[in-house]
Amino acid sequence: MMNITEFKNRRDNLLKKMDDNSIAIIPAGVELTRSRDTEFPFRQDSDFLYLTGFLEPEAVLVLSPSAQNQSTLFCRNKDKIAEIWCGRRIGPQRAQSEFLFDQTFALSDLKDNLLTLVSGHATLYYGQGTYAEFDEKIWQLLNTLRGGPKKGYKAPTVIKDVRNLVHEMRLFKSQNEVELMRKAAVISTQAHIRAMKYSKAGAFEFQLEAELHHHYAMSGARYPAYGTIVGSGDNANILHYTENSDILADGDLVLIDSGCELEGYAADITRTFPVNGKFTTPQKQLYQLVLDAQIAAMSFYKPGSTLKQASVAATKVLTQGMIDLGLLEGDLNELISNEAYKAFYMHGLGHWLGLDVHDVGEYKQDEKERVFEPDMVLTVEPGIYVAADSKAPEQFKGIGIRIEDNILITADGHENLTQSLPKTIDEIEGLMA
Numbered sequence: 001m002m003n004i005t006e007f008k009n010r011r012d013n014l015l016k017k018m019d020d021n022s023i024a025i026i027p028a029g030v031e032l033t034r035s036r037d038t039e040f041p042f043r044q045d046s047d048f049l050y051l052t053g054f055l056e057p058e059a060v061l062v063l064s065p066s067a068q069n070q071s072t073l074f075c076r077n078k079d080k081i082a083e084i085w086c087g088r089r090i091g092p093q094r095a096q097s098e099f100l101f102d103q104t105f106a107l108s109d110l111k112d113n114l115l116t117l118v119s120g121h122a123t124l125y126y127g128q129g130t131y132a133e134f135d136e137k138i139w140q141l142l143n144t145l146r147g148g149p150k151k152g153y154k155a156p157t158v159i160k161d162v163r164n165l166v167h168e169m170r171l172f173k174s175q176n177e178v179e180l181m182r183k184a185a186v187i188s189t190q191a192h193i194r195a196m197k198y199s200k201a202g203a204f205e206f207q208l209e210a211e212l213h214h215h216y217a218m219s220g221a222r223y224p225a226y227g228t229i230v231g232s233g234d235n236a237n238i239l240h241y242t243e244n245s246d247i248l249a250d251g252d253l254v255l256i257d258s259g260c261e262l263e264g265y266a267a268d269i270t271r272t273f274p275v276n277g278k279f280t281t282p283q284k285q286l287y288q289l290v291l292d293a294q295i296a297a298m299s300f301y302k303p304g305s306t307l308k309q310a311s312v313a314a315t316k317v318l319t320q321g322m323i324d325l326g327l328l329e330g331d332l333n334e335l336i337s338n339e340a341y342k343a344f345y346m347h348g349l350g351h352w353l354g355l356d357v358h359d360v361g362e363y364k365q366d367e368k369e370r371v372f373e374p375d376m377v378l379t380v381e382p383g384i385y386v387a388a389d390s391k392a393p394e395q396f397k398g399i400g401i402r403i404e405d406n407i408l409i410t411a412d413g414h415e416n417l418t419q420s421l422p423k424t425i426d427e428i429e430g431l432m433a
Contacts, residue, residue, distance in 0.1 A: 002263060006176055007053040008100040015065045017165045023118055024125035024162045026051060027134045028059040046355040047166050049264050054099055056090060060110060062117055069102035072117065077106040114141055119153045125162035170354055171361030172375045178408060180265045181377060184221065185406055185417035188259040188267035191215035192421050196432055199275055201250035205230040208256060209244045216260040225266030226357045229257035232275060236400025237385040239347060248275045253283055255400055266357040268379050269418050270404035277432030279425055282395040286384050287425060289321035290401045293382040297349055301380065301407050301414040306369040311349040314382045318345050326393045344386055350379040353406055376409045
């Protein structure tokens with residue numbers, strides 16, 4: 001479990017990046033209704049989680065570098081009746097001592113205390129657009145401050161997006177974060193192996209999903225990091241297929257895109273393998289092409305390179321392979337320039353990974369491609385998708401393949417956090433045998 005001092009250090013780091021005479025307001029997540037009077041399991045807002053480690057909904061974090069008490073938390077009041085029905089609450093007193101805030105208040109005191117805390121600051125840091133109801137509270141707060149000069153109120157004259165600062169911090173992982181992501185990768189890798197071993201003709205896609213989720217929970221990661229994809233046959237050509245309702249057919253491939261969430265941190269792995277444990281010749285041809293593209297891309301996963309360079313390398317390998325196998329016709333460079341490959345490879349090569357599976361962080365700086373630096377974590381996931389109704393050679397129709405690993409950029413190259421999961425043809429066939 002992450003040491004609570006890391007969350008305090010993050011708040012201190014953010015305070016140093018804020019303007020003089022500024023204040024930041026960062027709300028927690030809210031519970032979402034599943035049906036009528038039941039809610040989905042609560043998952044904390046990622047920015048709020050990153051800065052506090054506090055897991056209750058509706059809380060509010062306030063930070064000000066110029067205040068005597070620089071960090072303030074508002075959280076749910078202690079309420080014996082509510083706790084009998086819906087679970088224990090930490091309460092303001094425990095929150096201050098256990099989570100290392102300078103001061104804490106009950107959520108019922110938010111409106112009056114925010115007036116005092118915000119008044120007189122020149123700049124307000126706030127990320128609007130995520131929680132509409134809280135946005136309204138902020139605009140009401142500002143209107144009250146602007147309309148009350150006789151009461152001594154003074155509203156901020158500048159509003160800045162706090163997410164710009166927080167997301168740049170989140171892009172670079174600490175050693176504690178990296179260790180959590182290694183553990184999430186190991187758990188997810190073992191779950192994929194379990195699903196491969198269970199696979200057989202006649203099983204349902206959702207049974208493979210159940211094998212994955214069971215292993216996550218039994219290993220301490222209660223939830224998947226995103227909706228698990230188990231697409232067999234032509235279903236693999238639906239990029240975000242999550243129905244997982246079809247029966248696995250002998251001779252088909254099955255694509256699994258799944259990762260666990262451990263203490264908020266995501267793994268994101270894709271493997272494609274034969275339902276019966278043996279690749280056919282056309283499946284081998286397409287699979288090896290995707291693997292070759294991934295290998296080419298990963299040679300650029302190192303400090304000083306860019307995601308664009310890696311993507312260009314993968315695209316070149318895939319496009320040439322499409323020509324060789326008869327999926328495309330024409331000149332390699334022209335086909336790349338015209339993006340003809342998008343008929344069979346239509347998504348990007350990878351994305352940042354962390355507290356969100358598609359994690360935060362800019363991909364460009366000053367209109368230039370951002371170079372990789374140590375402690376960044378991202379995916380590498382080329383694919384090829386030949387839908388059953390596509391204009392392609394008959395032997396390739398209905399085959400969808402993606403191979404995805406999680407990569408930590410290091411000082412001298414990279415570390416593949418998901419390396420232990422088999423992905424060569426021989427490794428997969430050997431495991432499933």
